Amino acid sequence: MATTPRALTYRGIPVWRHALIIRWVVQIVSALVAVTLVVWFFANIVGAIQERDIPAGFGFLSREYQTPIGEHFIPYESSDTFLYALLVAAINTVVVAILGVILATMLGVLIGVARLSGSWILSRLMLVYIEFFRNVPLLVQLLFWFFIVLTLPPVREGYVFFDRIYVNNAGISMPGPVGSSLASASAWLALAAVSVGLGVLVHRVLTWREDRTGRASYPLAAGITVAVACGAAAWLIVGSVVGEAPLVISSPEPYGRFGRIGGGFTIRAGLLILLIGLVIYTSAFVAEIVRAGIQSVGRGQTEASRALGLSGIDTLRHVTFPQALRVIIPPMISQYLNLTKNSSLGGAVGYTDLTNVAITMTQTAPAVSIFLLIMLAYLAMSLTWSLIGNLYNRHIRIVGG
Amino acid sequence: MVAGQGTTPTPAPVLPPRSEVGAVGWARANLFSSWYNSLLTVIASAAVVLGLWFGLNWVVLDAEWGVIETIGGRFIIGGYNTDQACPGNDCFWRPQAALLMTTALLGMLWVVAGGVVGRIAMAVAAAAALCAFLPYSMERMGLDVRLLLLANLPALGVGWALARYTPVGKPRWVLVTGVSVFLLTVVLLRGIPGVWGLQPVPTLYWGGLTLNLLLAVAGIALSLPLGIALALGRRSDLPIVKLLCVAFIEIFRGVPLITLLFASQHLVPLAFPEAFPRNSLFSAGVVITLFSAAYMAENIRGGLQSLHPGQAEAARALGLAGWQTTLLISLPQAIRNVIPTIVGQFISLFKDTSLVYIIGMVDMVEIGRTFILGNPEYRISTKEVFIFIALVFWAFTYGMSYASRRLEQRLGVGTR
Incomplete structure (x- = not known):
């Protein structure tokens, strides 16, 4: 009797152990669970909205907001729409994020470099700064600064320095440039931008020449000279055409019965506190990133550069820092992202940032729609930071690496 | 053998100059190694001396620490033992x-x-x-x-x-x-x-440091496994699973926690049926956990990426199944590599528990703030209140980072 060949009785891998089938079952089940959850949430939300007659939709965006916004960098009236008010609030968040990122980077790099200083006591001092400020909740720090500013005298009895700078619990007012007329100011600003562009161009060309020929061409000095000269010429031309200087220095002055301060350049208390808090908090993280980045550059690099005769500062600038940058940028971008999101604490210190305005809006408009909008706004800001980070990363990556 | 016969006597060892050893040598190397380091040392020392002088003067003489005594136990348990609560x-x-x-x-x-x-x-x-x-x-x-x-x-x-x-x-x-x-x-x-x-x-009255610690412990214990799952999902080669994990991580990482907390207060009552618990404490815990898990996932993913693919290949070659490779070979090494960032995330989570004030919970920070706002006669002692709160938070967070450094030493990170 012939035995049946093995090949004929082999029925293949059982269904429940087949890799392809397992993969697809897992995927379909997880997709189904996710879709069911989302649909269930939305069905519940829609049901609740209809049942309890809660206002919904996005029709409110064209209604008047009718609520003042404390800080605004573009003109704003209470009669403006919800949509415009959201834009004002988003600009507030963007302004504080950009200022905060610039200042925190500067302070953080300084502290990170000082942390590696050859002076033991300076290094220890910076360690204390870093360990303290990054381990205490930002909210506690913000409230600390908030109540410090609150103890300043009110506007009427505020401090005045040099007859020009007013410091009180509403903020700091100081002399600042103001356009004498919109036309002349914008004309000069446009020409000044062109001058700066020319200066950059000259700098580029001379750097290129220096790199190619090896002849000293002083690109930085030449670029700055060109930019300043063109800017000054534009100033004179615009001034003579219009008949007055494009920008004048305006000094703050008290006016009215309540001694309010008008004119000049004012940093309001809310923005000031939020900036101080965010910058100090973030700079501690930035300093640690900078320190780790510099330490990641091999010791041999520094020693070789010193052996070639570069000074300590030049070594840091031309050898260590450019290489450290590759390690520094990715975590730095995530700190910038954190700073942007942390600015949502502005409400605790009286700054009308996006979250604060949104929370106020939920009293008169559908909360679901508002949260959807500001979530999209924050996601857009995060994506922008990621995009900048990725572009810069590509720019500084090791060529051929 | 007769010593010294026919051999030159060994010269006495040349000691380094006295300026290079001991306290003087240390100072020369670490404080005055160059003219600008000397300058920095002098400036920094002056700052330390002035800071200590005025700081101690304030702490000992000027500060009114009575306010801490007045708030007392409320810092720890909030309104838990008040007449309304109990x-x-x-x-x-x-x-x-x-x-x-x-x-x-x-x-x-x-x-x-x-x-x-x-x-x-x-x-x-x-x-x-x-x-x-x-x-x-x-x-x-x-x-x-x-x-x-x-x-x-x-x-x-x-x-x-x-x-x-x-x-x-x-x-x-x-x-x-x-x-x-x-x-x-x-x-x-x-x-x-x-x-x-x-x-x-009612959980409404739970407060103070107890609330911060409860939320932090629950958040830490739950966000780590959830973060590991999300990180594995994001690295999975199943496209739908990967897409879901990426979407979750990016949405929760892209929006501020305070916004999510406030949104939870408005959306949870709408999105869940009536029978679902409507509890600020519960939704705060869930939101903090999900938010932290999204960050944790990215940290763990970084650890997984730092592993050499040879590790997983060797495990597979030895006959380990896929899940065994992940659980026994990849994850332990990945987590060991990113202990500092994981603990850093725990620290952030603990600090973030102070944000629950936005949904009406009274944590330690909010106790201080409401006390100052409610008692104008103590307005003068605001600094003391917030410095005290800051030091309490600092003690916990610094303890965590200290423990993490010791753990790293014990696991031999970077040495093997």
Whole structure:
């Protein structure tokens, strides 16, 4: 009797152990669970909205907001729409994020470099700064600064320095440039931008020449000279055409019965506190990133550069820092992202940032729609930071690496 | 053999010049190595001296620390033992019993983990016991309160002995005990209706440092496994699973926690059916956990990416299944590589628990803020209040980062 060949009785891998089938079952089940959850949430939300007659939709965006916004960098009236008010609030968040990122980077790099200083006591001092400020909740720090500013005298009895700078619990007012007329100011600003562009161009060309020929061409000095000269010429031309200087220095002055301060350049208390808090908090993280980045550059690099005769500062600038940058940028971008999101604490210190305005809006408009909008706004800001980070990363990556 | 015969006498070893060794040498190398370092040293020393002078002067002479005494126990338990929360004011023993359980648990952990955990356990028990001797009057801080605080020392010993001499000392059982202690703490604080002495206290009144710690412990314990799952999902080669994980991570990482917390307050009542618990504490815990898990996932993913693919390939070649490779080979190494960032995330989570004020919970920071706003006569002592809160938070977060550094040393990160 012939035995049946093995090949004929082999029925293949059982269904429940087949890799392809397992993969697809897992995927379909997880997709189904996710879709069911989302649909269930939305069905519940829609049901609740209809049942309890809660206002919904996005029709409110064209209604008047009718609520003042404390800080605004573009003109704003209470009669403006919800949509415009959201834009004002988003600009507030963007302004504080950009200022905060610039200042925190500067302070953080300084502290990170000082942390590696050859002076033991300076290094220890910076360690204390870093360990303290990054381990205490930002909210506690913000409230600390908030109540410090609150103890300043009110506007009427505020401090005045040099007859020009007013410091009180509403903020700091100081002399600042103001356009004498919109036309002349914008004309000069446009020409000044062109001058700066020319200066950059000259700098580029001379750097290129220096790199190619090896002849000293002083690109930085030449670029700055060109930019300043063109800017000054534009100033004179615009001034003579219009008949007055494009920008004048305006000094703050008290006016009215309540001694309010008008004119000049004012940093309001809310923005000031939020900036101080965010910058100090973030700079501690930035300093640690900078320190780790510099330490990641091999010791041999520094020693070789010193052996070639570069000074300590030049070594840091031309050898260590450019290489450290590759390690520094990715975590730095995530700190910038954190700073942007942390600015949502502005409400605790009286700054009308996006979250604060949104929370106020939920009293008169559908909360679901508002949260959807500001979530999209924050996601857009995060994506922008990621995009900048990725572009810069590509720019500084090791060529051929 | 005759010494010195036919050989030149060995020269006495040349010692380094006296300016290069000892205190002088150290100062030359670390304080005055160049003219600008000397300048920086002088400036920094001046800053330290001035800072200490004015700082100590303020701390000792000018600061009014009475405000801390006035707020007192409210910093720790918030409004838990007030008349509204607990008529009769006899609920104080419940948080204290929870503390006793925690100390006993720390005693057990001391035996299991040893090293730095032992020091932390002793510090916690000692700090609690020292609080028994706070110079309050007996009316304000009764003998029962003081004795319960002192009992933390024996509790530590009981936990230690249990783990040392009974089978409970196995890591598995300590884990089970830990989870039970947490759940018991929640039940104890919540109360059981109808049971004498355990009258229910609404979570609305839970507050102070207890609230921060409860949220942080729950968040840490849940966000780590969730973060690992999300990280594995993001690295999975199943496109739908990957897409879902990426979407979750990016949405939760892209939006501020404070916005998510406030949104939860508005959306949870709409998105869940009526029967679902409508509880600020619960939704705060869930939101903080999900938010932290998204960050944790990215940290763990970084650790997984730092592994050489050879590790997983070798495991597969040895015949380990896919899940065994992940659980036994990849994950342990990945997590070991990113201990500092994981602990950094725990620290962030603990700091972020201060944001629950936005949904009306009264944590330690909010206690300080509402006290200052409600009592204008203490407005002058604001600095003291927030410096005290900052130092309390700092003690916990610095403890965490210290423990993480010790753990790294013990696991030999970077050395093997």
